[in-house]
Amino acid sequence: MVKRGADTLVAKIIPLGAGQEVGRSCVILKYMGKTVMFDCGVHPGFSGEQSLPYFDSIDLDSVDLMLVTHFHLDHCAAVPYVVGKTVFKGRIFMTHPTKAIFGMLLKDSVKVSRGATDAGLYSEKDVEAALERTELLDFHQTIDVDGIKVTAWRAGHVLGAAMFMVEIAGMRALYTGDYSRLADRHMSAADLPSPPPHIVIVEATYGVSRHLPREGREQRFVNMIRAVVQRGGRCLLPVVALGRAQELMLILEDYWDRNADLRGVPIYQASGLARRALGIFQTYIAMMNDDIKAAFGQSANPFNFKYITELKTQGGLDDVGPCVVLATPSMLQSGLSRELFDAWCEDKRNGVIIADFAVQGTLARDILASPSHVLTKAGAKVPLRMSVEHISFSAHADFDQTSQFVELLDPPHVILVHGEAVEMGRLRKALEQQAVALGQRRLLYTPKVCQPVHIRHRPQLKAKVVGSLADKNAQPGKPLAGLLVQQGQNCMLMAPQDLPTFTKLHPGRIIQRQVLHLNQPWPELRLALEVLIDGVQGAGDLGSVSSGDASGESLRVANTVTLTHRPPDSVVMEWQGDPVGDAIADTVIAVILQSGSEPPAVSSAEVKRRKCLHMGDLEGAAAAEVALLVAVLDAQFGKAHIDADQGLITIQVDDRHVAVECKTGKVECADFALKARVEVAISRLMEALAPASLQE
Ligand SMILES: [Zn+2]
Ligand SMILES: [Zn+2]
Known part of the structure; x- marks a missing residue:
């Protein structure tokens, strides 16, 4: 069934992380009562709970579905x-390779964090439970999870990386995760998903900057390495264990193969993880690009490297001269890459090349600003003499790719995530200008973490008319009324009695029953209801007003509420609970509770007046109004009398005398204060009786 709320027509997108920052990607999409979580990563610049997305700001219990784009820790480690x-209890989906590498990486990170000072956020058991819960999704496969249609598209970037198109009631949102529209040595380019989405949530990592063409970039990279080893230095390549490391190894292997003079310089890769992951990479060759597939077809496994030696232990590094070492982690937070950096940074022959996007708050980012000194992991302040170079091999889209991607998809709404505020602002402006130049209608959003974006979208609900309702011939312009039932993507319109035939549901009725105390005689209540509400039916007629209580007499009000008199002074109300019935019942209850709260003389004069008005006896009504005026003045001031001959009402308050002219309501009194009070009382009564007044 569709859960409907006040904001049903509004799609709500909330970044719990990666809003104007890079790291802890986690974006929530809410629409038509469904909730999807895209990615669930940690921030590499923080540790412990601080590295998590802001899960507190939503009800995790309400998440139906979690879609994880790829195995990088900023997308999956949470x-x-x-x-x-x-309390999360939704379903989780990943592609095959993402799940395989995700499991391996996180089990490894549990082992690492056990030895570290930072208490692990989860145990190996939690990783096992996550793997158990994770279901698989292939590229270009579409699944339907309780009315949420999900399709996985290739994202390029790293092995197994997916973009997800989610469709809820006809509204399509595309989440790119990290993506690249350029093929590299082992990955193919990202797909262009279809049909076009209404909302695109896209990474903004590189903002408006443009990558060098691949050949130029690879040439610059090998030139940097050559320069370091030729001056007798050691070259450190801090890498993420999986993805970019494999790409860099393919480049180095190829370059060493073509340059005999370099073959004496050893290349080490020091990550046991990368070694184990190679097994997975080999398993999923079919998901990589044509070059790799072709090479593998010729039985030369491109991941069996000739010039790259694996360091099984750290002590295995023969640190005697020029060498190239690929070591993790890529941001130099800790681990082997940091140990080698600390050991080598004071020698100007050495060099470090940052080949990934350098995240704010990490040492990799800090050294790009060429500081004169750095702090080692042990806390010593040492001079930074080694060369520091930056070249981007991280397979994220640059401005040319993103602007082209957005132009081709032409979505009315684009939400930028996974980027730093300044770069994101520039990209937003550039994409806005581009949309204007193209004549495309587009709104861009750059929400901060936890800042929701609201997008109105009219849901598309097609319903099939079934059962007895379908027997009636549809007439143009004539609306068909029935129950709308949604099961998955299917909507059906049916008569309530057909519910058990087409669903597991059974129609039910709620009968409301309430017993109230009666403050006035039953006939007077009936009269009050007849005056106020159309369609009061029951035994007896108006003539029976004076005939006293009839035991068990019933009234039906507006064919909805049944009132039964339970003598002497109770009334039982019954009605079917629905919006119309409840509204009429509320009115009836108000009449029952209000009447009878006045002095008896006032209410009996009021009843008499209503009765006269009801029967069209205007003269009688005017007389009743005078009686009512006397009763009201008597109740308020005491000792009110009517002098019928003179047409005056007289009141005696202590030693003061007041006279009121019945016809005009004019007040005579020597005491001005008292005169004013009486005038106010009369005008209030006139207002209450309007439009029928004394003068008429
Ligand atoms: Zn990534
Ligand atoms: Zn990322």
Whole structure:
């Protein structure tokens, strides 16, 4: 069934992380009562709970579906925490390679964090539970999870990386995750998903900057390495264990193969993870690009490297001269890459090449500003003499790719995530200008973390008319009324009695019953209801007003509420609980509770007046109004009398005398204050009786 709320027509997108920052990607999409979580990563610049997305700001219990784009830790490392430590109970989907590498990486990170000072956020058991819960999705496969249609598209970037197109009630949103529209040595380019989405949530990592063409970039990279080893230095390449490391190894292997003079310089890759992951990479060759597939077809496994030696232990590094070392982690936070950096940074022959996007708050980012000194992991301040170079091999889209991608998809709404505020602002402006130049209608958003974006979208609901309702011939312009039932993507319109035939539901009725105390005689209540509400039916007629209580007499009000008198002074109300019935019942209750709260003389004069008006006796009504005026003045001031001959009402308050002219309501009194009070009382009564007044 569709859960409908006040904001049903509004799609709400909330970044719980990666809003004007790079790291802890986690974006929530809410629409038509459904909730999808895209990615669930940690921030590499923080540790412990601080590295998590802001899960507190939503109800994790309400998330139907979690879609993880790829195995990089800023996109997946919080999954075991959410599964093991929160109330999340939704389904989780990844591609085959993402799940395989995700499991390996996170089990490894549990082992690493056990030895570190920072207490792990989750246990190996949580990782196992997350893997158990994770279901698989192939590229170009579409699944339907309780009315949410999901299609996975290739994102390029790294092995197994997917973009997800989500469709809820006809509204399509595309989440790119990290993507690249350029093929590299082992990955093919990202797909152009179809049909076109209404909302695109896209990474903004590189903002408006443009990558060098691949050949130029690779040439610059090998030139940098050659310069370091030729001056007798050691070259450090801090890398993410998986993805870019494999790409860089393919480039180095190829370059060493073509340059005999370099073959004496050893290349080491020091990540046991990368070694194990190669097994996975070989398994999923079919998901890589044509070059790799062709090479593998010729039985030369491109991941069996001739010039790259694996360091099984750290002590295995023969640190005697020029060499190239690929070591993790890529941001130099800790681990082997940091140890080698600390050991080598004071020698100006050495060099470090940052080949990934350098995240704010990490050492890799800090050294790009060429500081004169750095702090080692042990806390010593040492001079930074080694050369520091930056070249981007991270397979993220640059401005040319993103602007072209957005132009081709032409979505009315684009939300930028996974980028730093300044770069994101520039990209937003550039994409806005581009849309204007192209004559495309587009709104751009750059929400901060936890800042929701609201997008109105009219849901598309097609319903099939079934059962007895379908027997009636549809007439143009004539609306068909029935129950709308949604099961998955299917909507059906049917008569309530057909519910058990087409669904597992059964129609039910709620009968409301309430017993109230009666403050006035039953006939007077009936009269009050007849005056106020159309369609009061029951035994007896108006003539029976004076005939006293009839035991068990019933009234039906507006064919909805049944009132039964239970003598002497109770009334039982019954009605079917629905919006119309409840509204009429409220009115009836108000009449029952209000009447009878006045002095008896006032209410009996009022009843008499209503009765006269009801029967069209205007003269009688005017007389009743005078009686009512006397009763009201008597109740308020005491000792009110009517002098019928003179047409005056007289009131005696202590030693003061007041006279009121019945016809005009004019007040005579020597005491001005008292005169004013009486005038106010009369005008209030006139207002209450309007439009029928004394003068008429
Ligand atoms: Zn990534
Ligand atoms: Zn990322």
